[in-house]
Amino acid sequence: MAKQIVSIKVPLTFSGGLTLRRVIRLFETLRTCRCKAYFSNNGSTYPIKNLPQTVTYLSSVKAKEILLVLEGEDAETLHQKIMASIQNAQENARENPGLYRHS
Numbered sequence: 001m002a003k004q005i006v007s008i009k010v011p012l013t014f015s016g017g018l019t020l021r022r023v024i025r026l027f028e029t030l031r032t033c034r035c036k037a038y039f040s041n042n043g044s045t046y047p048i049k050n051l052p053q054t055v056t057y058l059s060s061v062k063a064k065e066i067l068l069v070l071e072g073e074d075a076e077t078l079h080q081k082i083m084a085s086i087q088n089a090q091e092n093a094r095e096n097p098g099l100y101r102h103s
Contacts, residue, residue: 004075007040008068008082011090012061022089023058027051029081035072045069
């Protein structure tokens with residue numbers, strides 16, 4: 001199978017964005033696939049290899065969204081899975097805004 005490269009703009013805001021639980025779930029999903037993954041922000045890239053360093057990096061980003069780049073055989077399949085997860089989180093945030101409010 002040919003190598004694929006796809007990217008996703010991942011929201012970092014509280015309503016539907018990356019929470020610690022979602023970062024852990026994303027990290028576990030990335031570990032099981034045959035893809036290289038990294039975040040790209042303002043021209044710099046950060047490889048997703050280690051959970052604590054990834055969480056630290058994401059907490060330092062001061063943007064509303066970050067680009068997640070997937071590279072490998074499973075990239076398209078993983079892209080669809082992550083997009084579905086993001087859409088589900090955003091729908092849940094709209095339906096239950098009190099649960100996703102940052103205090």
